[in-house]
Amino acid sequence: MGISFAIIAGLTVAAAVAAMSLRNLIHCSLALVVAFAGLAAAYLQLDAQFVGFAQILVYIGAVSILVVFAILITRSGEDPNESVFSMSWMAGIAVVLAVLGVLVWAIMRSSVAQRELPPTPSATVQQIGSELMGRFVLPLEVIGLLLTAALIGAVIIAMRDRNTD
Amino acid sequence: MTPLAAYLLLSAFVFAIGLAGALTRRNAILVLIGIELMLNAANLNFIAFWRYGPNPEALTGVLFVIFSIGIAAAEAAVGLALIIAIYRHYKTANVDQVNTLKG
Numbered sequence: 001m002g003i004s005f006a007i008i009a010g011l012t013v014a015a016a017v018a019a020m021s022l023r024n025l026i027h028c029s030l031a032l033v034v035a036f037a038g039l040a041a042a043y044l045q046l047d048a049q050f051v052g053f054a055q056i057l058v059y060i061g062a063v064s065i066l067v068v069f070a071i072l073i074t075r076s077g078e079d080p081n082e083s084v085f086s087m088s089w090m091a092g093i094a095v096v097l098a099v100l101g102v103l104v105w106a107i108m109r110s111s112v113a114q115r116e117l118p119p120t121p122s123a124t125v126q127q128i129g130s131e132l133m134g135r136f137v138l139p140l141e142v143i144g145l146l147l148t149a150a151l152i153g154a155v156i157i158a159m160r161d162r163n164t165d
Numbered sequence: 166m167t168p169l170a171a172y173l174l175l176s177a178f179v180f181a182i183g184l185a186g187a188l189t190r191r192n193a194i195l196v197l198i199g200i201e202l203m204l205n206a207a208n209l210n211f212i213a214f215w216r217y218g219p220n221p222e223a224l225t226g227v228l229f230v231i232f233s234i235g236i237a238a239a240e241a242a243v244g245l246a247l248i249i250a251i252y253r254h255y256k257t258a259n260v261d262q263v264n265t266l267k268g
Contacts (some may be wrong), residue, residue: 009175016179016227020186025194032184032198035179039205042175046216051208051230058234063241070194070245074252085189086261090190092188094183103177113170122216123222128231139228142234150239154246160253 005045012038023084025071033064047120050128172213180206193248193258197241204237 010051015034022028036059044050107113132140184187208230214218215226251256 003170005189005233007172012175013178013182016182019184019198019202020190020195027190028195028198030202035202036205036246039179039209042172042209046212048212048216048227048230049229051212051234053235055205055208056230056240059201059205062238066241066245067198070248073249074194074258078216082191083193084191086191086199089189093185095188096185099184100177103180104174107170107173110170113173114167115169116216117168118217118219118221121216123221123224123227127224128227131228132231134167136228136232139232143232147235148240150243154242157243158249 005042008041008045012042019102026068028155029064029067029071032067033060036064037059048123050123050125169213169217173210176206176213178208179203179209182216188214191259191261193251193263194245196260197244197248200239203232204240206231207245 001060005037012035015031019028019035036055040052040055040060043049043055114133180203183206184204185198186199187196188199192198206216211226211230211233215221218226248258251263255261255263
């Protein structure tokens with residue numbers, strides 16, 4: 001805890017704000033990459049190496065590429081005269097401020113948040129692998145099934161409909 | 166402020182920013198990005214509580230986040246496919262203009 005956390009947190013929050021507020025969608029997706037990288041750095045700082053590198057591989061490598069592809073396919077060059085925010089943005093901001101207030105209030109009051117740092121646990125890839133093949137083998141199989149179904153479903157949804165063309 | 170509270174506050178801010186994007190942006194792709202940010206904030210909470218929890222040897226927090234990342238990848242693929250299908254039908258990705266159920 002210290003200067004490195006301050007840098008990571010500031011970078012992550014600034015990049016997330018940029019990703020949600022910029023006008024150009026390509027700039028938004030690039031800011032999103034920075035926010036994901038900041039979160040991966042936070043995972044690494046919390047001694048969760050495997051999750052940090054999985055975050056880099058999955059989010060920076062795959063999800064942001066998917067987002068860029070979707071932006072290019074939908075050719076979402078936004079109308080420069082039109083606001084990027086929807087008509088009901090004031091209600092949305094009110095909801096967000098209420099949620100943020102409740103979360104900060106709960107964190108500040110919680111006794112759980114007062115815990116001190118325990119000694120570094122060992123979370124090696126070997127341990128994670130044996131847990132995945134042992135206690136968590138059923139969720140692993142379900143995830144595999146889910147990913148297959150999502151892959152097929154995404155292809156079918158995005159496939160060009162012959163009747164309408 | 167203790168380290169755990171700092172991580173929880175960072176997670177709360179990322180969640181709030183993602184929620185703001187999902188609720189206020191016009192473009193459907195940005196709405197999906199906001200949802201991804203909210204999922205990431207939840208993952209950060211899992212990792213922080215795993216690290217500061219009483220029994221980190223059980224690795225439950227880490228494994229939950231690994232499964233959550235897998236589900237988020239599937240969600241992103243299906244969500245973007247839906248956005249592309251909607252764009253083909255309505256010729257727009259603006260969620261304010263996609264307001265009919267049958268058409």
